[in-house]
Amino acid sequence: MSAPHYPAGTVRALLPTAHVSGATRTALQQRLDAPADYAPQFLAPETFALLEAVAACLFPQPDRPERPIPLAPSVDQRLLEGRADGWRYDALPPDREAYRLGLGGIQETAQALFLNDFPTLDTQQRHHVMEAVAGGTPPGAIWQTLDAARFFEEMLAELTEIYYAHPLAQEEIGYVGMADLPAWTKIGLNEKDDREVTMGE
Amino acid sequence: MPDEEVLEEGLLTPVEPVIQDPLLRELMADAPATAPTLDIPQEKGQPTTAPLEEVDCVVIGLGAGGAPLLARLAQAGLKVVALEAGPWHNPEKDFATDERAQDFLFWNDERLSAGGDPLAMGKNNSGTGVGGSTLHYTAYTPRPLPDDLHIKRDFDKGEDWPLTYDDLAPYYEEVEQFLGVSGPTPYPWGPRRPKGYALAPLPLNSAAQLMMRGAEKIGIRTAPAANAALSARYYQEGVGWREACTNRGFCQAGCSNGAKASMDVTFIPLAVKYGADIRPNSFVTEIERNAQGLVTAVVYTQNGQQHRQACRHLFLCGGSVETPRLLLMNELALSSGQVGRNLMAHPGVQVWGTFADEVRPNKGIPGGLISQDTHRPKGADFAGGYLLQSIGVMPVTFSGQVARGRKLWGQPLRDYMRSFNHIAGINILGDCLPHSSNYLELSDELDARQLPKPRLHFTAQENEHRMNAHAERIMRDIWEAAGATDIWAFNRYAHVIGTARMGLSGDDAVVDRDGRAFDVPNLYISDNSTFPSALSVNPALTIMALSLRTADKFLERERRRDA
Numbered sequence: 001m002s003a004p005h006y007p008a009g010t011v012r013a014l015l016p017t018a019h020v021s022g023a024t025r026t027a028l029q030q031r032l033d034a035p036a037d038y039a040p041q042f043l044a045p046e047t048f049a050l051l052e053a054v055a056a057c058l059f060p061q062p063d064r065p066e067r068p069i070p071l072a073p074s075v076d077q078r079l080l081e082g083r084a085d086g087w088r089y090d091a092l093p094p095d096r097e098a099y100r101l102g103l104g105g106i107q108e109t110a111q112a113l114f115l116n117d118f119p120t121l122d123t124q125q126r127h128h129v130m131e132a133v134a135g136g137t138p139p140g141a142i143w144q145t146l147d148a149a150r151f152f153e154e155m156l157a158e159l160t161e162i163y164y165a166h167p168l169a170q171e172e173i174g175y176v177g178m179a180d181l182p183a184w185t186k187i188g189l190n191e192k193d194d195r196e197v198t199m200g201e
Numbered sequence: 202m203p204d205e206e207v208l209e210e211g212l213l214t215p216v217e218p219v220i221q222d223p224l225l226r227e228l229m230a231d232a233p234a235t236a237p238t239l240d241i242p243q244e245k246g247q248p249t250t251a252p253l254e255e256v257d258c259v260v261i262g263l264g265a266g267g268a269p270l271l272a273r274l275a276q277a278g279l280k281v282v283a284l285e286a287g288p289w290h291n292p293e294k295d296f297a298t299d300e301r302a303q304d305f306l307f308w309n310d311e312r313l314s315a316g317g318d319p320l321a322m323g324k325n326n327s328g329t330g331v332g333g334s335t336l337h338y339t340a341y342t343p344r345p346l347p348d349d350l351h352i353k354r355d356f357d358k359g360e361d362w363p364l365t366y367d368d369l370a371p372y373y374e375e376v377e378q379f380l381g382v383s384g385p386t387p388y389p390w391g392p393r394r395p396k397g398y399a400l401a402p403l404p405l406n407s408a409a410q411l412m413m414r415g416a417e418k419i420g421i422r423t424a425p426a427a428n429a430a431l432s433a434r435y436y437q438e439g440v441g442w443r444e445a446c447t448n449r450g451f452c453q454a455g456c457s458n459g460a461k462a463s464m465d466v467t468f469i470p471l472a473v474k475y476g477a478d479i480r481p482n483s484f485v486t487e488i489e490r491n492a493q494g495l496v497t498a499v500v501y502t503q504n505g506q507q508h509r510q511a512c513r514h515l516f517l518c519g520g521s522v523e524t525p526r527l528l529l530m531n532e533l534a535l536s537s538g539q540v541g542r543n544l545m546a547h548p549g550v551q552v553w554g555t556f557a558d559e560v561r562p563n564k565g566i567p568g569g570l571i572s573q574d575t576h577r578p579k580g581a582d583f584a585g586g587y588l589l590q591s592i593g594v595m596p597v598t599f600s601g602q603v604a605r606g607r608k609l610w611g612q613p614l615r616d617y618m619r620s621f622n623h624i625a626g627i628n629i630l631g632d633c634l635p636h637s638s639n640y641l642e643l644s645d646e647l648d649a650r651q652l653p654k655p656r657l658h659f660t661a662q663e664n665e666h667r668m669n670a671h672a673e674r675i676m677r678d679i680w681e682a683a684g685a686t687d688i689w690a691f692n693r694y695a696h697v698i699g700t701a702r703m704g705l706s707g708d709d710a711v712v713d714r715d716g717r718a719f720d721v722p723n724l725y726i727s728d729n730s731t732f733p734s735a736l737s738v739n740p741a742l743t744i745m746a747l748s749l750r751t752a753d754k755f756l757e758r759e760r761r762r763d764a
Contacts (some may be wrong), residue, residue, distance in 0.1 A: 087325025
């Protein structure tokens with residue numbers, strides 16, 4: 001079922017206007033302008049390709065066959081810079097190790113279930129692998145030392161927040177909160193300011 | 202490679218290089234002056250600068266605990282220095298209406314979350330920068346009700362405060378008037394107040410209207426909530442004019458126009474006007490003492506340089522994680538055995554629903570509506586109680602919660618998120634009882650500063666479980682009555698509280714009712730670590746009220762000594 005959404009280009013049309021502050025515009029434009037080809041700087045190329053395959057499974061984007069919203073590069077950048085988000089499950093090792101182990105675990109599970117590497121699996125097989133990991137007891141030796149459910153939750157939350165921080169994903173859900181200048185004046189039920197476009201088909 | 206080997210932003214020099222290799226350590230011990238480590242510039246120990254002139258007071262941390270007392274001490278004419286770990290921002294220019302771009306507001310150094318209900322930290326619970334976590338608090342500022350302070354007397358559980366509501370009431374009023382709290386007058390719950398709120402309530406957003414609709418149908422009273430954000434322009438002596446709220450709905454990612462009463466636009470300008478010396482990017486590592494056990498100086502790192510500041514009195518206001526962490530690292534004020542213990546966190550279950558109406562939940566003050574009818578619910582099978590509030594939400598925060606809490610991924614996640622403009626939430630803020638299995642400790646894992654990361658153990662107990670179940674039932678009823686479909690609950694805990702509790706005696710408490718450490722007479726603690734119980738309301742207003750009271754009690758003591 002196709003849900004209602006904003007006409008394409010809404011956020012792009014709003015960005016240069018006086019409704020968006022300089023700091024906001026800089027942040028969003030940077031994401032829109034991110035180059036399509038990204039060379040991993042922390043993860044090994046094959047590990048990065050695996051992360052991309054996992055991200056594509058968690059965020060299928062058949063509606064953007066040419067240029068999906070990139071998710072894996074932000075993770076690679078963060079791991080490279082050693083940035084944290086203020087906390088970590090004590091049950092998990094430090095983020096760099098967790099990602100390396102967890103992605104290795106996903107390979108093991110793919111091998112155990114379908115005798116093949118994760119990136120070579122078809123969509124349905126990949127889905128099965130991720131379901132097993134999300135469920136917390138996937139096959140694979142690595143998962144004996146890494147809490148699968150916690151790792152999955154952490155990775156999913158990170159990828160989700162990267163996805164919905166992208167202006168095109170925000171457009172997809174009908175969000176134009178970035179265009180908040182000078183003020184929102186219609187904030188009640190079934191009210192909207194003029195620059196909030198009506199949801200179309 | 203563990204990430205602690207990478208230096209965090211803004212940190213250029215670890216305090217003291219720790220030599221991990223045993224052989225190298227031995228060599229270094231033999232010849233401490235020779236310097237293999239000096240070959241590595243970022244590990245070079247900076248020479249400690251000459252001691253600066255002794256000041257009356259040093260305040261560590263400029264959030265809700267540190268800023269009010271800093272202003273008060275400066276106003277009294279004392280020479281005061283404030284050390285804040287984070288930077289000093291220019292919100293109007295620097296703050297984006299974008300959640301990820303605002304990540305710098307959170308205390309992003311890693312804390313380890315352990316136990317059955319590991320606490321989410323970072324954006325959920327902590328802040329850094331001149332203003333501390335008030336830079337991203339929701340500005341929800343209800344007062345506790347008087348019986349919040351004697352839960353033990355009433356239920357034989359938890360702990361009583363060594364203070365009464367009447368001790369705090371004048372300070373609540375002062376803070377509310379100074380910040381310009383917007384709220385309903387008269388306030389429907391609690392004792393009659395001599396003075397109403399400074400400003401009329403903020404306008405109700407969609408979530409608030411929906412909660413009002415649902416609550417009315419099932420007989421729960423509601424009122425516009427008290428929020429420390431301005432419903433109209435407001436003037437404060439010593440601060441000047443602040444502009445009214447523009448309904449951005451981004452309180453939790455930083456207010457860019459000064460309408461929200463974070464400390465950087467209220468108590469800090471006041472402190473600066475009276476001569477307080479604010480030193481941002483200053484991370485304290487050591488607290489020095491003399492032979493009598495009195496604090497004499499603090500050592501801190503600012504922009505890679507190590508400094509020492511001598512002081513006659515120290516006010517520790519780092520919050521419930523950094524305050525006990527500093528005490529534990531410095532083996533200071535530990536004789537009661539309570540530092541790090543009694544860690545509490547507010548039950549904060551959220552219930553979300555989808556409505557036929559257009560909600561657009563990102564607009565308006567997030568916590569628009571309140572009910573305290575559930576403060577002491579009839580027939581409840583738990584001690585204490587909770588408040589109900591409507592909640593607006595920003596998209597990235599919401600999506601993360603959907604991923605973690607609802608466990609959606611793939612196409613179902615994208616499909617659900619497409620109803621963002623039709624989603625609204627309610628949540629509770631409930632009391633929490635201290636428990637022996639909930640505490641903070643120093644772990645063996647070191648951070649970029651070569652300091653031990655704190656580990657927080659938290660497991661919700663029977664009382665919290667019962668309260669959550671009660672609250673979820675009521676919130677589901679409200680949402681059903683309001684016409685919601687696809688209702689789901691997200692279990693969470695917010696605000697870390699209680700790791701350096703106040704009490705009547707040094708046998709079982711770290712500080713007295715004035716915030717003064719039993720073990721160290723010139724050390725004061727002012728933040729949510731001193732709360733003996735969690736209270737059934739958001740902590741910020743009480744932290745500020747206690748901060749002013751601590752300053753007044755300190756000043757009284759000083760005057761008596763001078764007389």
